[in-house]
Amino acid sequence: MTDIANLSTGEIVEYEPVSPLELEMMIRELGDRLERAVPVIKQLWADRYSAERKYIEERAKAVIRSTEPTVTRQRAEADLASLPYKHDFDSAKETLHAAEELQKALTAKLYGYLNLNKVNAAAYQVGGVGR
Secondary structure, eight states: OEEEEOTTTOOEEEEOOOSHHHHHHHHHHHHHHHHHHHHHHHHHHHHHHHHHHHHHHHHHHHHHHOOOSSHHHHHHHHHHHTHHHHHHHHHHHHHHHHHHHHHHHHHHHHHHHHHHHHHHHHHHHHTTTTO
8 A cells, every 4th residue: 555645634644546536536636735735835935035034134133243353253153143043944944845845745646646547547448448
């Protein structure tokens, strides 16, 4: 059996369609889920860029406020002062990348089901079903 995400809860469950109708239903559900993911991914990108801008801004402010005598020490002080913003930025990137990987996995699963659907259709045509 193959792993697939439960489309209502997002959890991974074991499922394998056993009929052409179930296969068609999974194709539709995966396609719908991928379509609904587009605005979510767009918002995650916006959140990522917002966090990055905030991190850059806070780091620059920390460099300007620094009283250290050397540029290296000023940068180090700024890095430490802006560390919470760096963590927020990294967290936003991590969430975005996880969502994109899930989207890729669902797309791969969808393509697999589409191929199975083609095979089923060809098998029905060869077998004379529907004539």
